[in-house]
Structure formats: structure tokens, C-alpha cells
Amino acid sequence: MMDEDIARICFTEAALKAKVAELGKRISEDYKDAEETVYCVGILKGAVVFYTDLVRSITIPIHFDFMIASSYGNATSTSGSVKILKDLDFDIEGKHLIVIEDIIDSGTTMHYLMRIFRARKPKSVRLCALLSKPSRRTAEVAIDYCGFEVPDEFLVGYGLDYAGEYRNLPYIGVLKPEIYQ
Template sequence: MLDSIKEVLITQEALQERVAELGKQISADYKGEEVVLVCVLKGAVMFFADLARSIEGDVTLDFISCSSYGNSTQSSGVVRIMKDLDKPVEGKHVIVVEDIVDTGNTLHYLLENLKSRNAKSVRLVALLNKPDRRTVEVHVDYQGFVVPDYFVVGYGLDYAEQYRNLPYIGILKEEVYQSK
């Protein structure tokens, strides 16, 4: 598996440092307020766990799963919710925790869907932002890193359900995903 990684783009240390900074920023912005962190499964789970531990204050956790990719490297443009939230978010501050903002299709749909549930506020924290691939504009309220247009894996991000367990963000060699 490691021979499939072209290079390490973001080290484990840099990830942990930036996640801690995001946690401090969110803690300050929501001091005295209850926050619902919504993890977009499965890719954001590593980031979500580390971020949740770095936020001080009243935080509840929920999970949602939606997809426009399947096992492909290209978005289909059709968004499906596979697992919905367990609790209503009406009247609550919601922070959606996402691994990467790529085309924006999935997140645009998800953010609009959550806003329609009468949340007090809906904001987005994304570990990675890939603006060069954007086809639908999505505002990222809290951003970890801007990344170039490479296929990246690790720290929760996958290709065909592999590589999620890598402790860093790596660039996947093109021959790996072009051969399938």
C-alpha cells in the first residue's frame, strides 16, 4: 500500500497542529453555546475525532453519510443520503465536519439540506479545500489546508475504501486509480 503513495503532502504533525488550531478557533467562536458537530462519514471520521477532542465547551456529536462518488475518482453529481442524523438540529448551532471540499456538489446539497431543518446556524469545517476542482460554490468557514488538484488519501480519505488509516495526507500515484 505504501508504494502507492507518490509523496506525503501533509505530515501527521502538521495535521495535529492545524486541527488543534481549528479546535481553539471554534471554541472561541462558540464560547457559552451548544454546538452539534456533524461528521460526514466515512472520510471525515479521523479529523472529526481529533477535532471534537480539541473543542472546549458543550459539544454533541452526530453522523451523516452522503455520497456522489462511489468507488470512482470523479463525482457523479447525484447526491444520496445513505445515513441521516440521529437527532433533530432545529434551533441548534451545527458545524459540518468534512474531510475535503472538492467539486462542492455533495456539500452544497448537504448544507442546504441542514439549513432547511431550521438549525440556528450551519457552518462548515473542512480539513482540505481543493478550490481548483470546484463546480458549485461552497463557503468554508473553517479550513485546514488548501491543496492542489491531486488525488489525496490518508487520515480518513480513501480510494476504493483503502488508505484511510494512513496518519498523513499523501498523493496517490496516478497509475493506482487509472488502472481500475
């Protein structure tokens, strides 16, 4: 039923699996000699599928944490106002932090969060995003580990949603405009 709402598939389940393995390998290599704890922070809810697959592909010891932040609600574009609905459970001062996000679109939310994370004095902060949509960027965000750059289309699946639906699709596809307009 959900498949009928998809105009086309952008990234298959196999393509996503290969990209996640590649990102996990890069992160593992970059932090293999780290003496400080490495914290992987997933930005919920969208990043949960990517996050769980990614952390299983990282071969160094890591700690898990999560944050919920939103500037969208049920809309298709950012409100410009970021709300933190759940903060970190752990102190990140002096630790390596890898922020894991599903997509960087306008950059509003992540720009805000990266300022907050840096103010907490971690040893390092890096951003890993499965998708980047640079054509929509209104706030500067540096992505250290990027899976794919995507055009300005409404994507769902593999954690990405429209009004809370489609997150459980095993692929990423373009939602038909008549569904959200």
C-alpha cells in the same frame, strides 16, 4: 505496503495534529458564549479520522452526530448525484451546527447537504473542512473553518480513500496515478 503507492507526502502526522488543534481552538473560541447546544456532524466515512481528532480538541460542550452522503461511490470523480445513506439522529432546529468534512472537492455533495441542513432551521450552520480543492469546485460552498487548500491531486490518508483503502494512513499523501488509472 500502502506507503509504496504514495508519490509524496503533503501533510505529515505532526502538521495535521497542529492544524486540528488550531481549528479546535478557533471553534471553541467562536462558541464559548453559545447558549444553545452545539452539534458537530461528521460526514462519514472520510471525515471520521479528522472528526475524532477535532472534537477532542474542542473545549466547549458539544453533541455528536453523523451523516453518510456520497456522490462518488468507488469512482475518482463525482457522479453529480448525491445520495444520503444515513441521516442525522437528532433534530437540529434552533441549535448550532458545525458540519465536519474531510475535503471539499467539486462541492456537489456539500452544497446539497448545506441546503438540507439550512431547511431544518438550525440557529446557525458552519462548515469545517480539513482540505479544500478550489480548482475543482463546480458548486458554491462557503467554508468557515478550513485547514489547508490543496491542488488538484488525488489525495489519500487520514480518512481520505481510494476505493475504501488508504484511510488509515497517519498522513495525507498523493496517490500514484498508476494506482487509480
